[in-house]
Amino acid sequence: MEKEINCKLKIENLNVFYAQEQALKNINMEIDCRKITALIGPSGCGKSTFLRSLNRMNDEIREARVKGRVILDDEDIYENGYNVVELRKKVGMVFQQPNPFPKSIYDNVAYGPRIHGIKEKNRLDDIVKESLKAAALWEEVNDRLNQSALDLSGGQQQRLCIARAIAVKPNVILLDEPASALDPQATAKIEDLLTELKENYTIIIVTHNMQQAARISDSTAFFWLGNLVEYGPTEEIFERPKNQRTEDYITGRFG
Amino acid sequence: MHNWKQRLGFWTLRASAFLVLAVLAFLLSDIILQGREVISWEFLSSPPRQGMTAGGIFPAIVGTFYLSLITALVSVPLGVLGGIYLSEYAKQGKLTRLIRMSIRNLAGVPSIVFGMFGVAIFVNFFNLGLSLLSAGLSLGIMTLPVTITASEEALKSVPDSYRQGSLALGATRWQMIKTCILPPAVPGILTGSILGLARAAGETAPILFTGAAFLYPNLPDSPFSQFMALPYHLYILATQHHDISRVRPIAYGTALVLILVVLILNISAIILREKLSRRYRR
């Protein structure tokens, strides 16, 4: 039950700038626990920027500046002295391009737990197995855990990256177009996987694929030129959009 | 239309390449042919005798070995740390550019300058005297620009996606470097460092005033001993000896051994790189 409190995200007056340019304009949003929230919008509208501001990966971009509050677990993650390492343990991220480390499959999944101090072989074994199962990859790789992760196919690599994120036991998982480099079959696998994962995690996913957003998400947020234009239950957004721009976008009239 | 121009250009390039190769081949064959005569187990394993007109070069081989060891111990760790700083920590601003430029320039400073620096700092200021340590430190400082640059380049060539992946899992910057960035960079760092060491092994100027001995038939027994070294020995045999023509064959033998040492170092750098990089392909 403790998770209930932990995984709710509240974004208040969030503004992000790259040097002079403003990439996000006064975003206010509440993201539900154990739901899938899809972020859609034309290229360059700030979806990735928004995602990165939720685990403070924007800190790594030199010219990026963030103003506003992101409340997780009753704390503002942008507060001075907030522990970014702890934040990233709670808010995991999967990138657009699968980026497994040049290590074995096992070492990839065990990476997070290890840097957070888990050393016992038995515990690591359990976590690796659990996470790979959760990411629907265990069946395919359990006989070759010590082989290089770079030998896996693109879809397997992406599921490995999901397993790697899960192994840290986050509350929230951010995914930035995780299926854009994959074929339809691998994409379907990832979608099934996300639907299963939402039992335990809050999932926020960026996607350019309208069908995908409609299929898997509970809520959808439409971004346009750095503004959050419309946000609500996925059904409403897709069937009765309130804003003309949203309607144009999801019906493919502009993109 | 401009075909003949192209052909002319092509042949000019080809001719100059051949010219370079020819000079190199002439040099090498001269040394190999003349040096081959004197190289024997005896030559490699005994000290010079009878005013260097007989005997071998064993102390010089051992001296060069110890010297390279100290050089490596000084310049590889410092170089890696410097490379890590420049690639992973430094803000990419004016100051960093200045530091980087100074390092590149330092690589072009004549080696005799590092010799003088060694005399001033290690021999006199730190009072290490004429010793293996002073000479090794001088060579180590001289090699530093090479190892720093090699490390920085190797670290920079590690894809950013590894950095992001690691940080997003909650790694601290240092954990990220240690576990994700350094390992794939090791082949590049080692290759660059060994090439730097190979150059250092052949240098005379930095050891000239810092501890190399004209004749020191005993092997160095501590880092504070004086020592013989191959390049300095060659310099003596070729220019300083009282009977240069008589020691000429030994000079050739020494030159051949020195070339072989450098060659072995370079080849091992290549093999190491191939072997290690196969582990981190892509």
Ligand SMILES: Nc1ncnc2c1ncn2[C@@H]1O[C@H](COP(=O)(O)OP(=O)(O)OP(=O)(O)O)[C@@H](O)[C@H]1O
């Ligand atoms: N590192 C950066 N430096 C400067 N500007 C950036 C940087 N990253 C993004 N931007 C700018 O911020 C805006 C939003 O970019 P962002 O990557 O968040 O868009 P996106 O919605 O994810 O687009 P896409 O769908 O193409 O991935 C764009 O105008 C982009 O040019």
Ligand SMILES: [Mg+2]
């Ligand atoms: Mg994006």
